[in-house]
Amino acid sequence: MSFFKKHIAKFLLILSIVFFIAGIMLEEPAMILSHAIRICLGCIGIG
Amino acid sequence: MVERLRQLSQIFATVVSNAYLKGFTTGVIYQGNLKQGCNPGFNCYSCPSALFSCPIGAIQFMAAYGSYHVSFYALGFLSIIGTIGGRIVCGWGCPFGFVQDLLYKVKLPKRDIPKWLENFKYLLLVLLVFIIPYVTLEPWFCKLCPTGTLEAGIPLLSLNPMLRPSAWWFFVLKMAILLFFLVWMMVAARPFCRTACPLGAIYSLFNPVSIFRIRVDEEKCTQCDICSRECPVSLNLNEIKKNARGCVRCLRCTVCPHGAITFGRG
Numbered sequence: 001m002s003f004f005k006k007h008i009a010k011f012l013l014i015l016s017i018v019f020f021i022a023g024i025m026l027e028e029p030a031m032i033l034s035h036a037i038r039i040c041l042g043c044i045g046i047g
Numbered sequence: 048m049v050e051r052l053r054q055l056s057q058i059f060a061t062v063v064s065n066a067y068l069k070g071f072t073t074g075v076i077y078q079g080n081l082k083q084g085c086n087p088g089f090n091c092y093s094c095p096s097a098l099f100s101c102p103i104g105a106i107q108f109m110a111a112y113g114s115y116h117v118s119f120y121a122l123g124f125l126s127i128i129g130t131i132g133g134r135i136v137c138g139w140g141c142p143f144g145f146v147q148d149l150l151y152k153v154k155l156p157k158r159d160i161p162k163w164l165e166n167f168k169y170l171l172l173v174l175l176v177f178i179i180p181y182v183t184l185e186p187w188f189c190k191l192c193p194t195g196t197l198e199a200g201i202p203l204l205s206l207n208p209m210l211r212p213s214a215w216w217f218f219v220l221k222m223a224i225l226l227f228f229l230v231w232m233m234v235a236a237r238p239f240c241r242t243a244c245p246l247g248a249i250y251s252l253f254n255p256v257s258i259f260r261i262r263v264d265e266e267k268c269t270q271c272d273i274c275s276r277e278c279p280v281s282l283n284l285n286e287i288k289k290n291a292r293g294c295v296r297c298l299r300c301t302v303c304p305h306g307a308i309t310f311g312r313g
Contacts, residue, residue, distance in 0.1 A: 008256050009256050009257060009258045012126065012130045012253070012256065013130040013131070013258070015126070016123050016126030016127040016129075016130055017123065018123070019120075019122055019123030020119070020123030020124055020126075020127060021123070022120075023118065023119035023121070023122075023124075024120060026115075026119060026120075028105075028118060028119065028121075029083035030083065031108075031109070032082070032083060032085075032105045032108065032109070032118075032120070033083045033100075035100075035105075035112075036092045036100040036101075036105070037078035037082060039076055039199070039203060040091075040092070040093040040104065040189055040195065040199065041213075042185065042186050042187075043092075043093040043104075043189045043190075043195030044093060044195065044196075044199045044200040044204060044210070044214070044218075045195075045196060045200045045214055045217050045220075045221040045222070046213040046214045046217065046218060047217075
């Protein structure tokens with residue numbers, strides 16, 4: 001694997017972790033939970 | 048050996064993703080805190096037994112209603128997995144991928160999928176997961192998703208008579224999409240993953256740069272093409288070497304009798 005690819009993977013991993021932590025700090029898991037505990041009418045084909 | 052391990056991993060992922068079996072007796076979906084977490088594989092969160100949220104559903108919801116219209120949490124979670132293993136979840140941990148592998152065992156004449164169709168999933172990702180939910184405030188991929196019909200629509204409408212009168216033309220459309228894919232799954236390998244899965248589309252972007260990847264030892268390779276013939280998604284040796292986006296990382300190519308193909312850290 002080239003030097004560039006080796007380092008882009010590390011860079012992407014750090015960026016992904018930053019995104020993930022930012023999402024937690026923005027309280028996204030609670031928002032997702034509030035949505036996911038209700039039946040998605042679109043998923044079951046009536047909404 | 049690899050294939051046996053992979054099947055066990057798929058069974059494990061399917062069981063863990065759908066461990067709330069009580070939902071199938073009550074018709075009520077799981078509402079606990081585990082749903083704050085995203086499932087790394089494709090599994091509808093409205094399935095009565097689903098323990099985790101569908102990341103694609105979460106991304107659509109945040110595109111429509113999030114403060115910044117981007118789900119940092121779900122995209123970060125998927126990117127962490129993608130950066131580490133590319134599409135490894137597609138091959139080893141996706142419940143819907145497991146369904147496709149099982150249906151492909153049905154003894155029917157097999158057909159390949161044209162390569163150009165594999166780009167369709169990126170169009171679906173951009174339009175139905177990001178742009179259209181943002182504009183219309185509706186999760187349009189969920190509305191058409193065959194996984195939702197199979198895992199949520201059919202069981203929930205069976206278990207809740209009160210919901211049935213509302214199900215008409217849209218449910219019929221969803222059933223038609225599901226049936227189309229179910230038949231296609233019997234004659235082609237992984238058609239949904241290859242042409243329509245937005246989760247696979249996201250993971251696939253990481254295949255060429257992931258930390259763990261397929262490595263081909265040029266000195267051991269005799270160009271016998273066994274790897275290519277084993278590959279369920281019809282990749283040639285060159286594409287396998289390049290860790291192409293189409294690879295679902297089933298690792299069947301590692302059966303190479305010369306030991307030229309391995310999966311490991313880059």
